[in-house]
Amino acid sequence: MITGCGNRPRTESLVGDWPVASDATLAGESITLQFRKYGDGDLSRTLSYTLAPDGRMTVERGDDHHVCCFGGVDGHFIDSRKIYGLPQGRAMQLRRMFGRLRPEKLTADLPFVLPTGCTYIFDGRTVAGVNFDKGAAGGSFIFQSGCDGDGARQVQRMLRAMQTLLPPVNNSRAYLPPAT
DSSP, rough: OOOOGOOOOOOOOOSSOOOOOOOHHHSSEEEEEEEEOSSSTTEEEEEEEETTTSSSSEEEEEEEOOOTTTSSSEEEEEEEEEEOOOOOHHHHHHHHHHTSSSSOOOOOOOOOEEOOOOOOOOTTEEEEEEEETOOOOOOOEEEEOOOOOOOHHHHHHHHHHHHHOOOOOOGGGGOOOOOO
8 A cells, every 4th residue: 555645654753764663672762751941041940751661650850050151051950750650551652652753773872863844953942852762872852942844743742642641740731842
């Protein structure tokens, strides 16, 4: 069966022209979804969800604290941390969704990818990201403010759908990237 671009399967990558990693590959990786919300100035609040290979999910909220006068991040401080045991089916469903944002290969060079159609914005702020960790190899997905277009909208829809599968966190929807 031949299908056109408009009939792409929902399991297709949202970041490149390659197949999504297999369930077995995704199940062996630690995957962290992180949202960053900026307030006054450059101080940011973060909300992260880390899914371990054993199905445990760690949810953390915290603040980045900046170095005075130098513009760098001095440290990240965690306000709260909770650990949940996810049912196996839900964990795999989340892994498959995360897999659509995964670089084709994880390496020691830690490659990063962006939504299809977006380019890296040198001075842009990262508002969401996913880190994939497999020991000495890794990779990241980056979603920056200013990224728009069809690829960005597809990622935003998927992140909103993921919210229904993630452990509940008060005010978590406020961390989602604004719709474009």
